[in-house]
Amino acid sequence: KGDVEDFYNEFSILLEMNLFDYHFQPIIDVKTGNIYAYEALMRPDASLGMNPLQVLETASLYKRLYDIEKATIFNVMDRFSKDFDQFEGRRVFINSIPGYFLNDADNQIVSDKYSEYMKYVVFEITEQNSISDEELAAIKRVGNAQADNHIAIDDYGTGHSNIVNLMRYTPQIIKIDRFLISNIHKDVNKQMFVKSTIDFARLNNIQVLAEGVETSEELRTVIEFGVDYVQGYYTGRPTLN
Numbered sequence: 001k002g003d004v005e006d007f008y009n010e011f012s013i014l015l016e017m018n019l020f021d022y023h024f025q026p027i028i029d030v031k032t033g034n035i036y037a038y039e040a041l042m043r044p045d046a047s048l049g050m051n052p053l054q055v056l057e058t059a060s061l062y063k064r065l066y067d068i069e070k071a072t073i074f075n076v077m078d079r080f081s082k083d084f085d086q087f088e089g090r091r092v093f094i095n096s097i098p099g100y101f102l103n104d105a106d107n108q109i110v111s112d113k114y115s116e117y118m119k120y121v122v123f124e125i126t127e128q129n130s131i132s133d134e135e136l137a138a139i140k141r142v143g144n145a146q147a148d149n150h151i152a153i154d155d156y157g158t159g160h161s162n163i164v165n166l167m168r169y170t171p172q173i174i175k176i177d178r179f180l181i182s183n184i185h186k187d188v189n190k191q192m193f194v195k196s197t198i199d200f201a202r203l204n205n206i207q208v209l210a211e212g213v214e215t216s217e218e219l220r221t222v223i224e225f226g227v228d229y230v231q232g233y234y235t236g237r238p239t240l241n
Contacts, residue, residue: 010048011058015067019045020075023238027093027209027231030223037091037122039231040076041238042068056097069100077114077121084117093122093152098131101138111142118142122150125169136169152209157193166200174201178212178232185217191225198226 013019024038044050050058059065073094080092102110111118123139125131139151152173153165157180166174176194184190194210201208210222213232222230 007050007054007058008062010050011055011062011064014044014048014050014055015064015071018071018075019048020071021045021240022076022079023240024092025231025238026236027229028235030227030230035090035236036229037093038087039093039124039238040072040079040095042072042095065097065100066103069097070102070106073102073110077110077117080120081114081117087120089120091120091122091150093124095124095126095154096139098126099135101131101135102142104138107138107142122152122173124152124154124175125171126154133168155211156197163200166204166206171206173207173209173229175209175211175231176227181210181212181218181222181232182214183218185221191221194222194227195225202226 021043023041023043025041026035027037027039028034029036042052042055044052044055056065056068059068073096076092076094080087101107121142123142125139150172151169152175153169153171154175155177156174157177174197176197180190180193184194198208200206207228208226209229209231210218210227211231213219213222213230213234215234218232219230219234
């Protein structure tokens with residue numbers, strides 16, 4: 001806790017001056033080999049000496065997670081809308097902090113300000129923390145409930161109620177956690193879990209993304225099993241643009 005408290009001054013400067021950068025990691029469509037989307041990854045300004053995990057830990061300690069959520073969504077949408085031509089019609093994945101999604105007033109501002117761009121957004125929800133029905137409805141309502149607004153379950157396979165959350169969230173995409181993808185070509189148990197997840201997804205019209213693909217063997221294995229998308233250092237590292 002002491003170390004986190006030491007970061008509070010830097011954290012306050014980060015928020016007050018909006019010193020956030022965002023790197024974008026490509027998500028590849030395995031059927032075409034083309035970039036399907038980019039995930040926006042928060043990076044605090046290097047001069048502050050904080051990494052993203054320290055930012056979130058400090059925000060949690062001082063009950064400022066809502067401020068991080070709001071800054072992330074507004075900043076990413078501002079960048080996406082200004083550089084829309086560079087994204088060439090691809091989607092952008094934005095991580096949402098469970099329990100801290102935009103309140104009704106901020107939700108409406110985002111919907112009004114970025115209405116024409118919201119249909120390209122995929123909100124990532126980590127299934128390690130269950131979210132309320134009200135918050136789920138709010139996420140689906142951003143952008144005036146446009147039909148193309150997507151939800152992805154992030155880090156799938158690390159929580160305790162996988163199928164229950166799948167039923168509740170009705171996501172368009174499941175992102176299988178990197179732990180299950182690492183060395184999957186050598187691990188029969190991981191293979192069984194991933195295969196069963198893909199089978200379930202197929203029956204429910206959900207697409208599957210393999211996270212943390214770092215080797216050609218991992219890539220070949222998940223493609224063979226039938227994933228729709230891959231993300232990881234092997235296919236593309238996060239970059240500023």
